[in-house]
Amino acid sequence: MIVLILVVVLGYFFIITSLSLEAHSYRPERYFNHKKLKLNPPTGFSVLICYRNEAGNLLKLLNALVDLNKDRLDVEFIFINDESTDHSESIINKFSSRLNMINLNRVKQSASGKKDCIEQGIAKSKFSHIVTIDADCTPHKNWLQSYKQFYDSYPEAHFVSGPVEIRSKNTLNEQLQRLEMKALQLTGIGAYGWKKPFLANGANMSFTKEVFYQVNGYAGNNHISSGDDIFLLEKCCEVDSARCYFIKDKDALVFTEPVQTLHNTINQRARWAQKGTHTSSILNKLVAVQVLFMSVLFILAPFLLWMQLISIELFLTIYFLKLIADYISNFIYDHHFKGHKEWKWLLPVYFTYPFLVLLITYKSLFKITWRGRSLNTHPQ
Numbered sequence: 504m505i506v507l508i509l510v511v512v513l514g515y516f517f518i519i520t521s522l523s524l525e526a527h528s529y530r531p532e533r534y535f536n537h538k539k540l541k542l543n544p545p546t547g548f549s550v551l552i553c554y555r556n557e558a559g560n561l562l563k564l565l566n567a568l569v570d571l572n573k574d575r576l577d578v579e580f581i582f583i584n585d586e587s588t589d590h591s592e593s594i595i596n597k598f599s600s601r602l603n604m605i606n607l608n609r610v611k612q613s614a615s616g617k618k619d620c621i622e623q624g625i626a627k628s629k630f631s632h633i634v635t636i637d638a639d640c641t642p643h644k645n646w647l648q649s650y651k652q653f654y655d656s657y658p659e660a661h662f663v664s665g666p667v668e669i670r671s672k673n674t675l676n677e678q679l680q681r682l683e684m685k686a687l688q689l690t691g692i693g694a695y696g697w698k699k700p701f702l703a704n705g706a707n708m709s710f711t712k713e714v715f716y717q718v719n720g721y722a723g724n725n726h727i728s729s730g731d732d733i734f735l736l737e738k739c740c741e742v743d744s745a746r747c748y749f750i751k752d753k754d755a756l757v758f759t760e761p762v763q764t765l766h767n768t769i770n771q772r773a774r775w776a777q778k779g780t781h782t783s784s785i786l787n788k789l790v791a792v793q794v795l796f797m798s799v800l801f802i803l804a805p806f807l808l809w810m811q812l813i814s815i816e817l818f819l820t821i822y823f824l825k826l827i828a829d830y831i832s833n834f835i836y837d838h839h840f841k842g843h844k845e846w847k848w849l850l851p852v853y854f855t856y857p858f859l860v861l862l863i864t865y866k867s868l869f870k871i872t873w874r875g876r877s878l879n880t881h882p883q
Contacts, residue, residue: 504812508800512821515797518790519686519828522693527835529696531657531748542658547577548647548709549628553609553620554595554638555585560760561594567641569601572648580604581627583620586611591638617705617731618721625712625720633715637706640667640759649755650709653748661714662739662747664691664700664732665707665755666840676768677761678848679859683772685836686829694786695749700740701787702749705732707757714739724781737783753840769859773866795864797825798857829853 550568554561568580580602582595586609595606605627609620625633634650636642643649654660666688669681691702718738721731739747762768782788800821808818833849 505817508813508817508821511793511796511800512824515793516824516828518793519690520831522690522697522790523828523832523835525693525696526689526691526751527839529692529749529751544655544658545630545632545651547579547630548632548634548650549624549630549712550578550580550634550636550647551583551621551624551628552580552636552638553583553585553617553624554587554591555616556587556589556591557638558587558589558591558594560639561591563641564636564638565595565598565602567644569598570644571642572645574648576647576651577630578603578647579629581607581624583607583609583624585609585616585620613721615721615731621731622720625715628712631712632709633712634709635705635707636757637759640706640757642707642758643754643756645754646757649750649752653750653752653755657748659746660748661711661742662703662736663709664695664703664736664747664749665709665757666750666752667704667706667757667759668840669761670758672761675848675851675855676763676765679852679856680761680768682833682848682852683856686832689832689836690790692749692751695747697786698744699784699786700736700744700747700749701733701782701784701790703732703736706759707755708732708736710735710739714742717742733782751839756840769862769866770871772859772863774871776863776867777871795860798860801825801857802861826853 552564571578582604584592584607592606595604598604599606607620607623607627609616610623612619612622621635632650632654634647650663650665653663667684669677669684671681672678688702688704691700694700694702715735718735718741721734724734736747762771776791804813804818804821807813808815830849
């Protein structure tokens with residue numbers, strides 16, 4: 504038993520700290536050099552926004568899009584209505600004179616509304632480079648400028664993942680989401696450094712129209728309701744993983760609001776977990792398994808000590824190494840993205856997050872309803 508415990512503890516510590524440190528030193532030019540490709544940077548961006556019943560969020564997004572720094576940028580905004588039943592579309596139409604926009608209605612072609620929307624938006628787009636953002640998010644003022652500068656430096660890029668940050672709030676549920684997102688993204692950046700990228704977020708990502716059609720879009724995973732981001736990343740990696748990047752720039756940040764209830768937090772994360780079971784990334788699954796095993800051990804450790812199955816030294820080692828790994832991850836993220844250093848929440852999240860992991864794992868075993876739709880993960 505002691506050997507198994509050490510494997511779990513040291514495995515978690517190694518994988519989290521190694522990926523975090525790799526993220527800290529991540530610079531695309533250190534790893535990739537495709538200058539011989541002599542590709543041209545983008546002349547403009549087609550920004551895709553898929554929306555479904557987002558009347559409460561769209562006004563904030565639309566005002567942020569109007570205020571974007573578009574200096575020397577050609578941009579079109581393509582809104583795709585995914586069967587909204589509220590007045591979302593009327594809100595968007597009010598901005599038609601302030602934004603260069605196209606407003607479409609999704610034509611149902613698969614089990615995934617988001618994937619249908621993206622495919623149909625790309626079909627109407629006029630630029631070679633696509634950027635996606637969710638309707639419940641707001642971008643940094645220099646968001647598109649950051650992408651433009653990145654593509655100017657790395658015109659060979661055919662997939663670029665951007666950072667997403669949950670706005671700072673003062674409840675435990677919201678801080679659980681915020682600190683988890685920070686740690687998840689940092690390990691994801693490290694994976695790009697290892698040339699084994701497994702993380703992308705449809706709320707903030709970019710890719711070329713050429714590679715999208717080269718990999719035949721979402722063919723092969725349209726039966727899965729979610730995964731418009733990760734599955735596309737994996738397909739692009741199959742073409743050439745060295746042309747898949749993460750844009751580690753605070754100006755590229757997109758901000759989103761936390762899920763308000765614990766029940767919805769669990770449902771959202773369980774949806775992500777179900778999506779993860781269908782990925783081909785061994786590293787992705789390794790990280791998920793390590794987090795799950797460490798969470799189980801974290802919860803069982805006091806009982807193992809009480810039953811005298813482990814020593815006090817091993818008990819303290821379990822908690823100490825996990826705390827150090829979590830601290831390093833959050834510290835590095837805040838250093839690069841100038842995040843709010845809310846260290847007062849580190850210990851409360853540290854002690855409660857393992858329980859959340861187990862609840863998410865349990866919930867992921869069942870069918871999930873999200874935003875009024877039952878999610879599908881099986882072939883039709």
